[in-house]
Amino acid sequence: MGNYLDTFLDITRGIKKIEMTTPVYMKEDNGIEMMEFVMPSSFNEENISQPLSKDVELYLDEGGVYASVSYSGYSNENKRKKHTASLEKKLKEMDVEKKGEFLYLSYDSPYKFYNRRNEVIIRVNY
Numbered sequence: 001m002g003n004y005l006d007t008f009l010d011i012t013r014g015i016k017k018i019e020m021t022t023p024v025y026m027k028e029d030n031g032i033e034m035m036e037f038v039m040p041s042s043f044n045e046e047n048i049s050q051p052l053s054k055d056v057e058l059y060l061d062e063g064g065v066y067a068s069v070s071y072s073g074y075s076n077e078n079k080r081k082k083h084t085a086s087l088e089k090k091l092k093e094m095d096v097e098k099k100g101e102f103l104y105l106s107y108d109s110p111y112k113f114y115n116r117r118n119e120v121i122i123r124v125n126y
Contacts, residue, residue: 023105
């Protein structure tokens with residue numbers, strides 16, 4: 001996480017420090033784990049610094065309607081698989097079409113031990 005945090009903070013040098021936001025979005029793309037951070041609403045395409053690292057990119061998400069399932073505790077691969085399967089099963093039962101990939105959200109600092117909140121989400125046609 002330290003490397004991701006350092007890279008995340010690199011994009012703001014010269015303007016001001018951006019506090020960490022929640023949730024943190026996590027996904028795997030072609031075997032590479034990726035993390036995404038949501039910028040505070042006070043930033044937009046005109047007033048945010050460009051990344052200093054080639055490993056960081058800024059983009060504007062198109063938004064949409066998402067289906068989700070929440071779960072608690074520390075997240076791990078087994079929990080993500082279990083809750084992804086549960087959400088996928090429910091979407092099939094309801095005949096809801098998926099768009100894109102499943103994303104895994106974490107709302108808490110890695111140092112929080114109790115009452116942790118996580119979600120599996122996916123964009124849907126609804």
